[in-house]
């Protein structure tokens with residue numbers, strides 16, 4: 001095998017790996033949060049958030065109605081929850097980033113999933 005042919009094969013292998021990687025990354029995204037993550041979020045929610053946002057997000061009264069939170073504003077959610085907003089205390093010191101991720105999973109899944 002000469003050097004050029006070897007290079008061509010090597011390039012093809014690299015390209016195939018890159019494609020496979022992209023496919024896997026997309027599959028992860030499409031699958032969304034796992035049922036375990038949503039369940040964990042629901043538990044964290046009922047402990048920490050339900051006093052103000054209502055049990056299972058159903059009765060928010062004065063606080064934000066989380067059922068209406070925009071699903072494409074994940075970063076806003078992470079920031080508001082960890083740093084707080086106006087009347088809402090910051091949660092970053094109490095909850096881990098994984099806890100807050102699971103809360104997001106719960107919020108986008110909606111209360112019906114419980």
Ligand code: HEC
Nearest residue numbers: 048049052062063064076077080081085086087088091103
């Ligand atoms: C002490 C009452 C209280 C608790 C407990 C509380 N919140 Fe809030 N939350 C509020 C209030 C009030 C607002 C409205 C803030 C504003 O926009 O002025 C709010 C707003 C929000 C918003 C919208 C922020 C935005 O960007 O507009 C999110 C998301 C949120 N809360 C999530 C949570 C989560 C998750 C928890 C549990 C970890 C939680 N909250 C616990 C009172 C509370």
